[in-house]
Amino acid sequence: MKRFSLNQATTKHWPLPDLVNGCVEAGVTGVGLWREEVQAYGVERTAALVRDAGLAVTSLCRGGFFQEPGWQDENRRALDEAATLGAPSLVLVSGGLPPGSRDLDAARAHVGRAVGTLVPHAQDVGVQLAIEPLHPMFGSDRCVVSTLKQALDLASPYPSEAVGVVIDTYHLWWDDTVWDQITRAGRENRISCFQAADWVTPLPAGVLLGRGLPGTGCVELRRFREAVDAAGYTGPVEVEVFAENVWSRPGREVLDETIQRYLTHVA
Structure with missing residues (x-):
C-alpha cells in the first residue's frame, strides 16, 4: 500500500473532495490527477486540497497532442499546473497524424522535436516530461508513439531528469521486446x-474504455x-482504468475493490 496510487480516471465521476477523503480513509497516500477535473475544481484549490490531506500527486495527465494548433502554449500551461500541484511528471500523449497526413515517421519525429522545445520550461519548473506509448490501435488519432523503444528513442537526446517515459501495462502488454526496453529505461x-490496468476482451465499441481493474483481463x-x-524503479504504482462498468459504481466501492485487486495481482 505504500506504493499504491489511485489514478483519478478510475473513479472518473467521483467528485474530487470525495476522492481525496476516500483515499485518506482507505490509507491511500497517492493520487494521479487529470487536468480537466483539476481545472474544473481550480488548480490552486486542488493543490491545497491534496496537500492538506497529506496526499502526494503522483502524476498529472495529460499534455502532448503535438499535432494540434497551440500545442506549445498548452503544454507550458500543463507544466505549470503540474508544478503547482507538486506532481513530479506530466504525462504526454503525443497525438496522432496531422490532418491529411499518412507520414507516420514524420509525425513521430515531430513529437521528438516538440518535446525538446518544452525541455527548458520543464527544467525551470522542475517537472519531468513523461512520454507515454499507447497501443498501436491508437496510432492514427491519439498517439504515434506505440512502443517503449520508440518512447525511449525520442527521450534519449534530452537529460533524463527532464524527459522520461510512462510504462502502462494496458498499452504495452502485447510487445515481446518490452522486457528488454524496461531494463533499458531503468x-x-x-x-x-x-x-x-488489465486488457479485457471483447473490447467495447469505444476501445478507449477497454481497460479493466487488475485481475479482470489477460x-x-x-x-x-x-x-x-528490477530496473530500479521504486516509485508509485498507479491503477488507471477507463471503463463504463467501473465508472457507474460508487467511488468508494471502486476504490476498495481496486486496492484488493492491486494487492492480489500487482503488489
Missing part, C-alpha cells in the same frame, strides 16, 4: 511513471511490476 533512469501485471522494480 538503466537510462527514465521511468517516470508506472501504471497498471495481462501479466505482477511480471510488469517485478520488471520495473
Whole structure:
C-alpha cells in the first residue's frame, strides 16, 4: 500500500473532495490527477486540497497532442499546473497524424522535436516530461508513439531528469521486446511513471474504455511490476482504468475493490 496510487480516471465521476477523503480513509497516500477535473475544481484549490490531506500527486495527465494548433502554449500551461500541484511528471500523449497526413515517421519525429522545445520550461519548473506509448490501435488519432523503444528513442537526446517515459501495462502488454526496453529505461533512469490496468476482451465499441481493474483481463501485471522494480524503479504504482462498468459504481466501492485487486495481482 505504500506504493499504491489511485489514478483519478478510475473513479472518473467521483467528485474530487470525495476522492481525496476516500483515499485518506482507505490509507491511500497517492493520487494521479487529470487536468480537466483539476481545472474544473481550480488548480490552486486542488493543490491545497491534496496537500492538506497529506496526499502526494503522483502524476498529472495529460499534455502532448503535438499535432494540434497551440500545442506549445498548452503544454507550458500543463507544466505549470503540474508544478503547482507538486506532481513530479506530466504525462504526454503525443497525438496522432496531422490532418491529411499518412507520414507516420514524420509525425513521430515531430513529437521528438516538440518535446525538446518544452525541455527548458520543464527544467525551470522542475517537472519531468513523461512520454507515454499507447497501443498501436491508437496510432492514427491519439498517439504515434506505440512502443517503449520508440518512447525511449525520442527521450534519449534530452537529460533524463527532464524527459522520461510512462510504462502502462494496458498499452504495452502485447510487445515481446518490452522486457528488454524496461531494463533499458531503468538503466537510462527514465521511468517516470508506472501504471497498471488489465486488457479485457471483447473490447467495447469505444476501445478507449477497454481497460479493466487488475485481475479482470489477460495481462501479466505482477511480471510488469517485478520488471520495473528490477530496473530500479521504486516509485508509485498507479491503477488507471477507463471503463463504463467501473465508472457507474460508487467511488468508494471502486476504490476498495481496486486496492484488493492491486494487492492480489500487482503488489
